Amino acid sequence: MTDQLQQLLALAEVDKAIRTVDGRLADLAAEEARLRDRLAQEEEAFRERQEAHRRLRHEALTKSTEVDATDAKIRGYQKKLDHEIIPYKEMEYLREQVALLRARLDGLAEEALRLMEEAEQDGERLREDEARHRERVGRIQDDLAAVGRQRDELLKQKDDLNAKREVLAAEVPPHLHQHYERLRGSVSSPVVPVDGGTCGGCHLRLADTTLERVREGREVVTCENCSRFLYWQWR
Numbered sequence: 001m002t003d004q005l006q007q008l009l010a011l012a013e014v015d016k017a018i019r020t021v022d023g024r025l026a027d028l029a030a031e032e033a034r035l036r037d038r039l040a041q042e043e044e045a046f047r048e049r050q051e052a053h054r055r056l057r058h059e060a061l062t063k064s065t066e067v068d069a070t071d072a073k074i075r076g077y078q079k080k081l082d083h084e085i086i087p088y089k090e091m092e093y094l095r096e097q098v099a100l101l102r103a104r105l106d107g108l109a110e111e112a113l114r115l116m117e118e119a120e121q122d123g124e125r126l127r128e129d130e131a132r133h134r135e136r137v138g139r140i141q142d143d144l145a146a147v148g149r150q151r152d153e154l155l156k157q158k159d160d161l162n163a164k165r166e167v168l169a170a171e172v173p174p175h176l177h178q179h180y181e182r183l184r185g186s187v188s189s190p191v192v193p194v195d196g197g198t199c200g201g202c203h204l205r206l207a208d209t210t211l212e213r214v215r216e217g218r219e220v221v222t223c224e225n226c227s228r229f230l231y232w233q234w235r
């Protein structure tokens with residue numbers, strides 16, 4: 001095998017390694033996107049949970065306010081009945097109202113108390129839910145940090161490979177390098193072995209003269225069909 005072919009093979013190996021690193025970087029990017037989605041869903045679910053608790057508290061408070069307002073109304077009417085001289089019709093009306101409001105007050109107070117207790121219990125559950133939520137968020141953030149570390153490591157590997165590639169590429173004669181780069185733009189492996197009389201890239205049968213030239217290894221030979229660089233695999 002010529003030095004030039006060896007250089008091309010080394011270049012092809014580095015390029016293959018770079019593609020592998022790129023593939024893993026793409027996998028990591030997908031993993032990171034998935035984790036960020038989960039984080040957003042987790043935050044959203046907890047916001048909804050908090051909102052449900054706020055609604056319950058608000059409902060309880062509204063009911064308590066209604067109890068107080070009803071109570072104040074009864075006192076006001078009663079005061080009027082006890083201390084003011086009012087027409088009979090109005091008096092009848094006020095008595096009726098007081099009776100009605102009193103009848104409603106017990107139910108309201110009971111409902112307000114029930115809601116308060118419910119809000120109280122839900123507050124305790126919310127604290128537990130929050131602890132679990134924080135735990136889950138923590139785990140996702142740990143996973144994200146791990147992904148970040150792996151990405152940094154891969155980027156460093158890629159930098160090293162690119163530096164290596166630059167050195168190798170500079171060693172290859174320009175006309176071969178240009179041909180290599182053209183191939184690299186269209187096929188995944190620009191340098192392939194001869195495989196049982198066929199090209200290891202396009203798998204078409206090679207001319208006997210081509211096979212002979214590859215086997216001799218005195219020059220750089222390309223496939224007459226796909227123009228990939230060919231090398232002989234001695235087994």
Ligand SMILES: [Zn+2]
Pocket residue numbers: 199200201202203204223224225226227228
């Ligand atoms: Zn070929």
